[in-house]
Every structure is written in C-alpha cells, then in structure tokens.
Amino acid sequence: MAKAFLTSPIQTDKMPPGIPYIVGNEAAERFNYYGMRAILVVFMTQYLMDRSGxxxxxxxxxxxxxxxIFNFANYALPVVGAIVADAFWGKYRTIFWISLVYCLGSIVLAVDHTRFGLAAGLALIAIGSGGIKPCVSANVGDQFGPQNQHLMSRAFGWFYFSINAGSFVSIGLVPWLLERHGPMLAFGVPAILMIAATAVFWAGRYKFTHVPPTGREYFRRTFNKQGLSLLLRLSTIFVFVAIFWSLWDQTGGEWVLQAEKMDRKFDLFGWKFEVLSSQVQAVNAILVLIFIPLFQYWVYPAIDRVFKLTPLRKIGLGLLVAGSAFLVSAWIESQLTAKLVPHVIWQLPAYALITAAEVMVSITCLEFAYTQAPRHMKAMVQALYLLSIASGNLITALVHLFTENPDGTSKLHGASFYLFFSALSIGCVAVYVFVAKAYKPAPAEGGDSTPPAPPLTDAPQGT
Structure with a gap:
C-alpha cells in the first residue's frame, strides 16, 4: 500500500520537516536560472552557431x-502556473512535473548551440520556471500550522538566503566556465544542478504538506466580482512597477554589453585579475543583502521622520532612484563613445542606485500584494505581480524592436538609450503620485488574518 501524503501541517512547535528540502531545491534551481541567465547575452553575441557549426x-x-523576450515569458507564465497549482494539480505536483520540463530545457541549451537549440531550450525553461515561480514561496507557508507559526520568519530567511547564495555563486562561476570551457559546460553545470534540485524536491515528497487543489471552486472564488476588483485595483499600481522592471532587468542584458566595452582589469596590491562582463552583475547580490537591513533600520526611519513613508511612497521613490541609476549609465556610455574608457568600477554607482531602487520597489511590492490578497488568491496575486516584471521586459524588448536599424543596430545608440529609460522612470512618477493617492488599501476578503510573509524578492540579489 502506497504511503499517503500529508494534507495538513504536522502539529509541532519545531521547524516543519519539509523545509530543508524546499530550501535545498531553491538553492539549486536558482543556481541554474541565474547562472544560465548571466551568460545569455554573451552567448548570443559571441558563441551562437548555425546548423553547419x-x-x-x-x-x-x-x-x-x-x-x-525570454524574461517576459518567464514572468508571464506564472499566471498559468498559479491556476494549474491551485485548481488542478496542487503545488507539489505542479512544481515537480514542470521541473522536469525545466530540466529538459537546460539539457537542450547544453547540447545544442544553434538558434534552434537556443529557442527550444529557453522556451522549455520559461515554461518550467513560469510554472514554479508562483508556487514555491506559497509552498513554504503551507508547511506551518498554529503551533510553529513563530518559525515561519526563520524559514523564509533560509529560503531567501538560498536564493541569494545560489544566484551569487552561479553568477561568479558560470561566466568563468563559458570563458574557459565553452557553452557545453557553462550550460551543462546549471543543468546538473536543476536535475539535482528536482531530485531533492522529490525526496521530500512525504515530508511536505500537500494542500489539495480546489477545482472549480477556485475559479468561482477567484474570478468573481470581488476577486476581479482586487486584481484590477492592484493592476493600477503594478503598471508603474512594470516600468521599474523594464530598467532593472537591463542589468543582465544591456549593462553586461556595456561592461564588455569597458576596462575590467584590476590590480589589488599586486594581485592582477580581470572580471568578465557577465560577472559584474554579481555586485547586485552582495549589495541587496547589505541594503535590506540598512534600509529597514536606518534609511526608512530617517525618511519617515521627514514624511510618512507608506509602501506606495516607497515604490514612487524607487522609480526616481532607478531613473537616477540610468543617468549614471548614460554618462558611462557617453564616455565610451568619446573613447575616454572609464574603468568598469564606474558601473558600481549605477548598481548601488538600482539595488536601492530594488529594495524600495520589489520587496515592498511583494509584501504589499501578499497582505492585500485573501488566502485563496495569494498565488494569483503573486502571479499578477510577476506579470508586471514580464510587462517591463516586454517594454524593453519592444523598444529594441522598434528602434532597430536594417543592419541590426539601434537608432537609440550610445547615451540616448539610457537617457530614454531614465526619463521614462522619472517621468512616470508624475502620474504615479495621483494614482497612488487615489488607491485605497482594503483588508483582504473577509478580513483575512493570515500573517504577511517576510518580504522576498526573486531578482538575483532578483525575482
């Protein structure tokens, strides 16, 4: 007789037994995702092959x-993943089976370096990542019952640490593998980690609490008048959050290409080395861990003494700071155009500003969305937030598409590209102020008493 899955949390005042499996799975999966993502633009501009080799x-x-476009797909598909998990399969089955699709995509990237292999691999990864994203953090919360709720914050801390540890190590290692050993090993190592992540998650299947899907009831409760009203109300804020992500995700694309043109050699007390262009973005992972306590304990209280700092005001300030980061990028690009070659260290102020904006916008939005949603809509509201990341990447992709010259170059060349996005981020605040003022936060359906999850961000710090 097959062993039955747990359908409710174990009654204990200790850490749920499934948490180590979730944390181990997340660390390995994030290593795969951010390592692969870190080298994508370098691979496409330097290593991509045709069918003849x-x-x-x-x-x-x-x-x-x-x-x-790849980022867009990654963050748009979680809407489908949330529906599949909550209505049909449940979170565990959704994460496990779609992880297998993710593994297949990683393997394709490792063995086929043509445009076909690139397209097929990234499509499978987008499906896999999209199915997983809205489920994982909610799966952490599902493991806790009334007796161990006080340990949830610690579990989310481990979960958050696993995201940053996996991304930081992979952003440092995978570009080096690409440079020294080529794309097969550079994509192959993350593929192995993704297979390991899936195996770890499967090994914990009898340790997890499996919340059953609710079937048609999910659609009745989520897409009724009240549910749709909530989604529409949050969308008025997330439209502006999309602008932030249109800037932030350029750290993995356009900023890498900019670093490729810069001097990346260092000489520290006689120790000479060169940083790869795709490794520079690892600075974000370090800065975000420094900035989170810095902002929580010093920056926010200092600002709050000047004017009341609400979540919506944090988002507005974040948009202004993100725009300032792109002013730095525009200045760097102008120096490169003038052949003055500033060292890559000049990207550090831009990274500091965009990371500060990330702390203000990304983490605030995740917590804000979670607290605004009733229990049965938390995955869908998180998916809606992820859709704002998708929309931001679509904005950037369309700018590239509509400004492309016949030879593949851009009409927005040099500093003008970064100035455009700086103006977009700073300028939209003029409209955001009125929208945020009109927004009326409401208690979740029926006054949901579910405690808010500690703030997480999926970006490489980094959704």
Whole structure:
C-alpha cells in the first residue's frame, strides 16, 4: 500500500520537516536560472552557431531583444502556473512535473548551440520556471500550522538566503566556465544542478504538506466580482512597477554589453585579475543583502521622520532612484563613445542606485500584494505581480524592436538609450503620485488574518 501524503501541517512547535528540502531545491534551481541567465547575452553575441557549426552571433540589439523576450515569458507564465497549482494539480505536483520540463530545457541549451537549440531550450525553461515561480514561496507557508507559526520568519530567511547564495555563486562561476570551457559546460553545470534540485524536491515528497487543489471552486472564488476588483485595483499600481522592471532587468542584458566595452582589469596590491562582463552583475547580490537591513533600520526611519513613508511612497521613490541609476549609465556610455574608457568600477554607482531602487520597489511590492490578497488568491496575486516584471521586459524588448536599424543596430545608440529609460522612470512618477493617492488599501476578503510573509524578492540579489 502506497504511503499517503500529508494534507495538513504536522502539529509541532519545531521547524516543519519539509523545509530543508524546499530550501535545498531553491538553492539549486536558482543556481541554474541565474547562472544560465548571466551568460545569455554573451552567448548570443559571441558563441551562437548555425546548423553547419559556424559562428552566427546576433548583434547587441538583437541579443538584448531576445533576452527580454525570454524574461517576459518567464514572468508571464506564472499566471498559468498559479491556476494549474491551485485548481488542478496542487503545488507539489505542479512544481515537480514542470521541473522536469525545466530540466529538459537546460539539457537542450547544453547540447545544442544553434538558434534552434537556443529557442527550444529557453522556451522549455520559461515554461518550467513560469510554472514554479508562483508556487514555491506559497509552498513554504503551507508547511506551518498554529503551533510553529513563530518559525515561519526563520524559514523564509533560509529560503531567501538560498536564493541569494545560489544566484551569487552561479553568477561568479558560470561566466568563468563559458570563458574557459565553452557553452557545453557553462550550460551543462546549471543543468546538473536543476536535475539535482528536482531530485531533492522529490525526496521530500512525504515530508511536505500537500494542500489539495480546489477545482472549480477556485475559479468561482477567484474570478468573481470581488476577486476581479482586487486584481484590477492592484493592476493600477503594478503598471508603474512594470516600468521599474523594464530598467532593472537591463542589468543582465544591456549593462553586461556595456561592461564588455569597458576596462575590467584590476590590480589589488599586486594581485592582477580581470572580471568578465557577465560577472559584474554579481555586485547586485552582495549589495541587496547589505541594503535590506540598512534600509529597514536606518534609511526608512530617517525618511519617515521627514514624511510618512507608506509602501506606495516607497515604490514612487524607487522609480526616481532607478531613473537616477540610468543617468549614471548614460554618462558611462557617453564616455565610451568619446573613447575616454572609464574603468568598469564606474558601473558600481549605477548598481548601488538600482539595488536601492530594488529594495524600495520589489520587496515592498511583494509584501504589499501578499497582505492585500485573501488566502485563496495569494498565488494569483503573486502571479499578477510577476506579470508586471514580464510587462517591463516586454517594454524593453519592444523598444529594441522598434528602434532597430536594417543592419541590426539601434537608432537609440550610445547615451540616448539610457537617457530614454531614465526619463521614462522619472517621468512616470508624475502620474504615479495621483494614482497612488487615489488607491485605497482594503483588508483582504473577509478580513483575512493570515500573517504577511517576510518580504522576498526573486531578482538575483532578483525575482
């Protein structure tokens, strides 16, 4: 007789037994995703082949377009994943089976370096990642009962640490593998980690609490008048959050291409080394861990003494700071155009500003969305937030598409590209102020008493 799955949390005042499996799975999966993502534009512009095996790289503009289309798919598909998990399969089955699709996509990237292999691999990864994203953090919360609720914050801390540990290590290692050993090993190592992540998750199947799907009841409760009203109300805020993500995700695309043109050699007390262009973005992972406590304990209280700092005001400030980061990028690009070559260290102020904006926007939005949603809509509202990331990447992709010259270059060349996005982010705040003022936060359906999850961000810090 087959062993039955747990359908409710174990009654204990200790850490749920399934948490280590979730954390281990997340660390390995994030290593795969961010390592693969870190080298995408470099692979497309330097290593891509045609079917004969000859090099057939993309232009910078083309690579940036496809990079953002991939990001768009990754963050748009969670809407489907949330519905599949909550209505049909449940979170465990959704994460496990779609992880197998993810593994297949990673393997395809490792063995086929043509445009066909790139398209097929990224499509499978987008399906896999999209199915997993809305389920994982909610699966952490499902493991806790009334007796161990006080340990949920610690579990989310481990979960958050696993995201950052996996992304930081992979962003440092995978570009080096690409440079020294080529794309097969560079994509192959993340593929192995993704297979390991799926195996770890499967090993914990009898340790997890499996919340059953609710079938048609899910659609009745989620897409009724009250549910749709909530989604529409949150969408008025997330439209502006999409602008932030149109800037932030350029750290993995356009900023990498900019770093490729810069001097990346260092000499520290006689120790000489060169940083790869795709490794520079690892700075974000370090800065975000420094900035989170810095903002929570010093920056936010200091601002709050000047004017009341609400979640919506944090988002507005974040948009202004993100726009300022792109002013730095525009200045760097102007120096490169003038052949003055500033060192890559000049990207550090831009990374500091965009990371500060990330803390203000991304983490605030996740917590805000979670607290605004009733229990049965938390996965869908998180998916709606992820859709704002998708929309931001679509904005950037369309800018590349509509400004492309016949030879594959961009009409928005040099500093003008970054100035455009700086103006977009800073300028939209003029409209956001009125929208945020009109927004009326409401208690979740029926006054949901579910405690808010500690703030998480999926970006590489990084959704």
């Amino acid at each position: 000859a090099l057939a790289p993309m232009t910078d503009n083309q690579a940036a377009f496809w990079f953002h």
